[in-house]
Amino acid sequence: MKKSSFSASLECARRLVEAGCPLDYLEDLPHRSLRRIYVESLEGYATSRLIDLGDGSVRYILAFRLGTDLAGGATVTDWSISVPWDHHVTWDMDPREIVPKADWPSYSDLFDSRLLSILNGRGRVYAGRPVAGLVCGQAYFQCVPEPVINSPIRLAEVKLSSGAGCTITSRIELRLERRLMRRPTQATRQGRLFENPDPVCETVPGKQCVSSAVDSEQPPALTEDKLRSEVIEERTPSS
Numbered sequence: 001m002k003k004s005s006f007s008a009s010l011e012c013a014r015r016l017v018e019a020g021c022p023l024d025y026l027e028d029l030p031h032r033s034l035r036r037i038y039v040e041s042l043e044g045y046a047t048s049r050l051i052d053l054g055d056g057s058v059r060y061i062l063a064f065r066l067g068t069d070l071a072g073g074a075t076v077t078d079w080s081i082s083v084p085w086d087h088h089v090t091w092d093m094d095p096r097e098i099v100p101k102a103d104w105p106s107y108s109d110l111f112d113s114r115l116l117s118i119l120n121g122r123g124r125v126y127a128g129r130p131v132a133g134l135v136c137g138q139a140y141f142q143c144v145p146e147p148v149i150n151s152p153i154r155l156a157e158v159k160l161s162s163g164a165g166c167t168i169t170s171r172i173e174l175r176l177e178r179r180l181m182r183r184p185t186q187a188t189r190q191g192r193l194f195e196n197p198d199p200v201c202e203t204v205p206g207k208q209c210v211s212s213a214v215d216s217e218q219p220p221a222l223t224e225d226k227l228r229s230e231v232i233e234e235r236t237p238s239s
Contacts, residue, residue, distance in 0.1 A: 089138065
């Protein structure tokens with residue numbers, strides 16, 4: 001009678017074998033090849049999104065975890081992200097600049113993740129300790145094509161290299177959102193254009209500047225010669 005398999009953890013058993021401890025029952029454990037590196041999409045509120053702002057720019061939010069089955073860990077030597085609708089996307093952007101502020105509570109735990117550092121070769125990922133984070137980008141002077149809008153599934157392709165000729169390709173589904181950014185508005189003048197004209201300063205000899213409104217119905221302002229003639233007439237005694 002064949003003995004049943006031990007209920008040991010597959011991950012723990014593989015770590016023991018890699019450390020040099022032979023296990024007789026390893027053949028009885030569910031078989032799965034060790035993944036040098038892998039990508040898994042995040043689920044829940046912090047999902048991957050494609051945001052069309054409607055002003056000629058498109059934002060990308062890729063939320064995923066990066067992991068490995070190797071006990072010694074793994075590094076990333078090269079990475080790239082592409083979308084099938086030929087957008088030229090600027091990646092490596094700060095998530096705080098891409099994620100709408102109204103959605104920060106759902107993503108705030110991922111803002112300071114080590115994911116980008118590991119992708120850029122400045123760190124390692126270890127077995128049993130996957131690193132979750134965001135990769136954000138923006139496509140300027142672009143819009144989401146109509147076929148993509150009408151498609152039920154929109155996928156971004158993540159390609160990673162981990163040395164020794166190991167390259168993987170993972171596809172991440174994007175949830176489409178269309179948002180119209182409000183443009184700043186200027187205060188408009190109330191009433192008709194010439195209903196409340198701005199005050200102007202009229203200069204009268206011997207008097208201070210007097211502010212008055214310019215009105216097309218008012219008589220024209222007196223000139224200096226006319227003022228002098230009126231003063232002379234007032235001083236001349238009547239006959």
